[in-house]
Each structure stands twice: as C-alpha cells, then as structure tokens.
Amino acid sequence: xxxxxxxxPFAGFGPDDLLACYARGVFPMGETRDDPSVxxxxxxxxGVLPLDAFRVPSRLARTVRQERFQVRIDTAFAAVLDGCxxxxxxxxxxxxxxxxxxxxxxxxxxxxxxxxxTWRDERLVGGLYGVTLGGAFFGESMFSxxxxxxKVALVHLVARLRRGGWRLLDAQFQTDHLSQFGAxxxxxxxxxxxxxxxxxxxxxxxxxxxxxxxxxxxx
Numbered sequence: 001x002x003x004x005x006x007x008x009p010f011a012g013f014g015p016d017d018l019l020a021c022y023a024r025g026v027f028p029m030g031e032t033r034d035d036p037s038v039x040x041x042x043x044x045x046x047g048v049l050p051l052d053a054f055r056v057p058s059r060l061a062r063t064v065r066q067e068r069f070q071v072r073i074d075t076a077f078a079a080v081l082d083g084c085x086x087x088x089x090x091x092x093x094x095x096x097x098x099x100x101x102x103x104x105x106x107x108x109x110x111x112x113x114x115x116x117x118t119w120r121d122e123r124l125v126g127g128l129y130g131v132t133l134g135g136a137f138f139g140e141s142m143f144s145x146x147x148x149x150x151k152v153a154l155v156h157l158v159a160r161l162r163r164g165g166w167r168l169l170d171a172q173f174q175t176d177h178l179s180q181f182g183a184x185x186x187x188x189x190x191x192x193x194x195x196x197x198x199x200x201x202x203x204x205x206x207x208x209x210x211x212x213x214x215x216x217x218x219x
Contacts, residue, residue, distance in 0.1 A: 030097035046191040047174035055182040069118035080115040084141035116153040135167040135201035164207035168198035
C-alpha cells in the first residue's frame, strides 16, 4: 500500500495516472474525508462479481421489474459521489476526500467514469459509480437512502455491462452484501490475469445511453 500527499507528489497525479493505476491492478483511497493523503491500494484478495454468473435474489428481481425507482445514467455523477461520501449508519467517515472527488469528476468528464442512479419523485435516493477501462468496470462505491435503491442500480449496471461486452466487474473487496449477488474472492495474481484479458477488449459505452426496462434488466 503506497501513500501520496495531495500537497506533495499526489498534486501532480492526474486522471491519466489514475487510469494507469487501474490498468496495473491498484486503486486509490483516502484515509478520511479531511485528510488530503491518498493511498494506492493493492489487496491480496479482490472481490469480483462474475458477469456471467451474477445472481439477483427473487425479492429484488420483483422490485426491479416493478420499476419502483426511475433509473438514470450519468445525470448526477457528482451528487452520487457526494451520496457515497455522506455519513451513514456504520460509516461515519469516508475515504472519498477532496483529491479523490476531483479526480473522479474529471474521469467522468472524459467518459471514463459513470454513475447509475435511482430516483423517486425527482429525488435521488441511491446509486453507484465506477470507472471503465477497456472491458473492465471498477465499481467504486454505492449508497442508498431507500431500501434496495443501490441494489437496483447494481442490477441495471450489470445488465448494461453484459450487453456492452464488458468482461470484468471489479468490486475491490469481498463483502457479505456482495456475496448475495455471486461475488467471489479472488487472489490478486488471478485477478491480474482476468484484468489483462478484460483490457484487450472495449466495452460499448452506448449501452449507458440506451433505455432499459426493469424486466430487461433482470432478463
């Protein structure tokens, strides 16, 4: 794990450098919201969501089909970042500090970062964001202000990644929350092999602009 200061070496670290980190299997995190330091993390074990074996629990599938939320893509990227960084039960602080936020907003402007958002009555109630490079999508964080809001966003993300030809959905760390969807813990060496193969193809970003019904998302 390597640390850089936002006022030192990290000050010259830009979006291209960040993409290069993803390409070699590392990703950034901040220590706390107010700490300007940023760490480059290379876990020994990675959480991976297999796109060809993604599981949607039956109750969640009904929620997705019923379209209780309106799902939008890339209409409120910064707001999703802020939602992921906001204090929540069991997570009073965040690793999304100022330097992290600026980097991902710029990646989004370049088309390398996307948000999947869930809305109800024109209010953002959940979502997720991540980085795309070649045929790999690196899920960064998600948040929910209503039950299942972030899970619905994940189902819609996976449906689009599968349609667009992505090969890898990196969840960074394995959690009990992700295991219900079929996430597997993968040694870093094996992950790097998966990543190298995924980077040889390019996902079709047009899928992020295409409408997708709830039934299609779970179909």
